Amino acid sequence: MPLQDVVTQQDIFVAQARIRGLVRHTPLIPSEVLPAVAGVDVRLKLETLQPTGSFKVRGAANRILNLSDEARARGVVTVSTGNHGRAVAYVAREIGLKATICVSERVPPNKIHALKQSGAELVIHGQSQDEAETRALELVEQHGFTMIHPFDDPDIITGQGTIGIELLQDFPQLDTVIVPLSGGGLISGIAIALKAANPAIRVIGVSMDAGCVMYHSLRAGKPVQLPEAETLADSLNGGIGLANRYTYRFVENFVDEVVLVSEAEIEGAMARVILAHHMIVEGAGAVPVAGLLSGRVQNMGQHIALILSGGNVDTQTALRISEKFGGG
Ligand SMILES: *Cc1c(COP(=O)(O)O)cnc(C)c1O
Numbered sequence: 096m097p098l099q100d101v102v103t104q105q106d107i108f109v110a111q112a113r114i115r116g117l118v119r120h121t122p123l124i125p126s127e128v129l130p131a132v133a134g135v136d137v138r139l140k141l142e143t144l145q146p147t148g149s150f151k152v153r154g155a156a157n158r159i160l161n162l163s164d165e166a167r168a169r170g171v172v173t174v175s176t177g178n179h180g181r182a183v184a185y186v187a188r189e190i191g192l193k194a195t196i197c198v199s200e201r202v203p204p205n206k207i208h209a210l211k212q213s214g215a216e217l218v219i220h221g222q223s224q225d226e227a228e229t230r231a232l233e234l235v236e237q238h239g240f241t242m243i244h245p246f247d248d249p250d251i252i253t254g255q256g257t258i259g260i261e262l263l264q265d266f267p268q269l270d271t272v273i274v275p276l277s278g279g280g281l282i283s284g285i286a287i288a289l290k291a292a293n294p295a296i297r298v299i300g301v302s303m304d305a306g307c308v309m310y311h312s313l314r315a316g317k318p319v320q321l322p323e324a325e326t327l328a329d330s331l332n333g334g335i336g337l338a339n340r341y342t343y344r345f346v347e348n349f350v351d352e353v354v355l356v357s358e359a360e361i362e363g364a365m366a367r368v369i370l371a372h373h374m375i376v377e378g379a380g381a382v383p384v385a386g387l388l389s390g391r392v393q394n395m396g397q398h399i400a401l402i403l404s405g406g407n408v409d410t411q412t413a414l415r416i417s418e419k420f421g422g423g
Pocket of ligand 1: 178276281330331377405406
């Protein structure tokens with residue numbers, strides 16, 4: 096199938112209506128995070144305020160609501176660093192179907208805790224996202240569960256793309272969007288929605304320099320694997336899959352730039368959001384701020400939206416960072 100037919104802007108409009116009721120149209124607020132750059136209009140898209148604390152609920156809702164009655168009756172399984180698993184558990188509970196979540200042993204305790212509260216069955220297996228995924232695929236074989244992939248799926252990409260539609264509605268002057276990048280479902284959906292309206296809107300991905308698999312895949316010209324590293328942006332960990340079907344090609348075709356940021360820059364950005372806005376974002380959610388502040392974005396416009404993708408960080412980390420940067 097040609098790439099432009101896999102997910103269309105029309106599909107994303109349909110999804111917006113489908114997922115209403117499970118998903119919030121999130122606020123877009125003006126930001127002072129960049130006082131040094133006069134005349135630039137920067138706004139923050141607060142996906143931190145979604146049910147379960149991240150945008151992942153958009154894709155999960157769209158994918159699960161699209162399942163047949165037979166598939167719903169058998170239940171769903173997924174593999175997740177945390178936020179996607181929480182989103183799948185939430186949607187499954189809201190519409191009354193069985194969910195099993197596979198996570199690796201690297202997932203932080205606060206996220207394990209939240210998953211345990213969610214009502215889903217939790218399976219902790221392996222040292223990486225890829226090992227947890229192998230376990231999930233076994234469960235698909237054994238129980239006939241439907242795998243809800245975290246990013247490389249047209250229904251997931253379509254659901255995440257509803258952020259792009261909200262941006263078009265709330266911020267018609269938008270010329271640049273800066274988006275956290277891991278598997279690429281989020282940025283692909285947003286890019287499809289925005290570029291269909293105006294191909295000149297620039298779509299910029301930001302990731303941590305500690306092992307961004309998509310960045311290295313783009314440089315290699317094909318999907319590659321990398322070892323996972325410790326990072327404050329733990330929600331950006333994980334591969335894109337050597338057999339990646341969709342997001343690699345979408346990112347290759349629709350993303351204008353990918354910028355990498357250091358751990359110190361991510362920490363500084365989290366502190367900036369806490370101190371300037373009195374809001375907590377997780378490391379992954381702060382990377383667009385870090386990217387903007389780094390000065391590494393080549394072609395920045397005048398009307399910029401930053402996607403603050405999630406807020407699920409443990410309180411100790413948030414406190415440590417705000418104290419370190421003088422917030423107290
Ligand atoms: C999953 C996630 C991302 C990255 O989304 P992809 O679709 O994998 O690129 C960014 N931020 C947060 C908070 C996430 O949970």
